[in-house]
Amino acid sequence: MxxxxxxxxxxxxxxxxxxxxxxxxxxxxxxxxxxxxxxxxxxxxxxxxxxxxxxxxxxxxxxxxxxxxxxxxxxxxxxxxxxxxxxxxxxxxxxxxxxxxxxxxxxxxxxxxxxxxxxxxxxxxxxxxxxxxxxxxxxxxxxxxxxxxPPLSEQVSIAKVLGALDDKIAANQRTIRDCESLSEALFRKTSATADITTLGKELELHYGKALPKKSRIPGKVTVVGSGGISGFHNEKLLDGPSIIVGRKGTIGTVHWISGPNYPIDTTFWVESKRLPLELLYFLLKSCDFASMNTDSAVPGLNRKNAYQVVVPWISDDSASEIGPLLKTLRARQEHARKENQVLARTRDELLPLLMSGRITVGEAEEAADEAASES
Missing domain, CATH: 3.90.220.20 (DNA methylase specificity domains)
Structure with missing residues (x-):
């Protein structure tokens, strides 16, 4: 070559x-x-x-x-x-x-x-x-x-296989964004004329548990900190889906975690008193927690203060109407995310194999088709 x-x-x-x-x-x-x-x-x-x-x-x-x-x-x-x-x-x-x-x-x-x-x-x-x-x-x-x-024709064929995987990943990312935007619009429409209540009447915030990095044993359980996913462990605290809120450091961030997870001590995890989690997620995202810092050295969110935040009161009838729609849109997002994980892993595996000539373009196309069917 x-x-x-x-x-x-x-x-x-x-x-x-x-x-x-x-x-x-x-x-x-x-x-x-x-x-x-x-x-x-x-x-x-x-x-x-x-x-x-x-x-x-x-x-x-x-x-x-x-x-x-x-x-x-x-x-x-x-x-x-x-x-x-x-x-x-x-x-x-x-x-x-x-x-x-x-x-x-x-x-x-x-x-x-x-x-x-x-x-x-x-x-x-x-x-x-x-x-x-x-x-x-x-x-x-x-x-x-x-x-x-390699010859130009082979260059084009290699790039086409890898590009098709990336194009599918990009399409899934658009689906994820569109579902998120539509869900947020549904929440805003529902809450626009709603009465008000306080956050503490709708949910409970539970403290995450300390898990130093040196104590983590590699596994498939998602470890969640205030800034989002911070690694993986072999032990879970929650089955998921879960809503995790940043408590220390990056305060007020709201994370949706679909599978088993371990929220660490810089976070709260959310327990609903009445509303479906898919609805609570957008309720929490509408809260201005970032302005509620109570600590000087490391930003912190006080749970009692968070409970006093005024939020829309979503009636049971409205929750029954919008909840299933939000759940369907969330399921579409999760499917697209899981598919992207498979597609990205396949692309990353094929990239060096194709470039080194260890597999042919035809073999790579078969692997890409298998990845698409697997997801």
Missing amino acids: KTAKLANIADIQTGPFGSQLHKEDYVDAGTPIVTVEHLGWRKLSNKNVPFVSESDAHRLSKYSLEQGDIVFSRVGSVDRCSQVSENEAGWLFSGRCLRVRPNDPMIDPDYLYYFLTLPKTQEFIRAIAVGATMPSINTSLLGEVDIDL
Whole structure:
């Protein structure tokens, strides 16, 4: 198999330096400019993307993005990268990033992206980064990455198999977001004209249990802290589904955990007095717990204070009407999440096998089909 240095098959460009673009140049609307926090798996995020004016975008046209470009983090997590889709064509990238643009017609951009996400490739990039406290890479360093290049047709076929898995994962993520948005809209509509009550009349908040990391034994039980999932253990406190609320540190966060779980002592777990859990979840999300910090050193949420929070009173009739709808939407979300776990695991297993030639594209397609049927 042919191998080439990245520098020989792609143009690698550093983003604009601070002297060319300042934070005060950002405007409320204009051309988006992506930086490190917008780099996700495969796709760029458009969440909280800053903008520059039309005149600045013209001045910085050298740093414009095209479909198929790959954007790398230049500092920090230097192995982190995303690929530009048609939706981000024309956006700019910041000085904290590097842009990789294939310049050889025999290179498939999608294949190149997946090769650059290989564990061995990312390990190499981390190893060549410079800087003890803040790792960084530049165009010369990134250009030293060796890229294995099978024939173009095979590159396209490999990227197609992996891309199909990622496309299905993305579709499931949209389903999850849509179900969450619809559920929240149903709750808002139901609670808009409701009377009020206090939170303590609807639920009980129970303290989680201490579980130091050194005491955890690997298992399949989800360990939940105030910030969300913090690991796995072999012992459960709750069967699930459960609602976990951040009590210490990241206070007021509300987490839905579908399976067996172990809420630790930085959390409360919720017991309902009347309402279905699916409804309580959105009731809790509507509460402004973050403003109820009672501690100075580490933020904390006092249970008695939480019980006094005023919330909508959802009648039994309304709960009977909306509860089954929320439960159905939650079930769809959980199915999509579980399917994504299988699909992501399959993609991660196939990636090195395909790139090394240890399995054929046909075998990979069969594995992908099996993963889809399994989920």
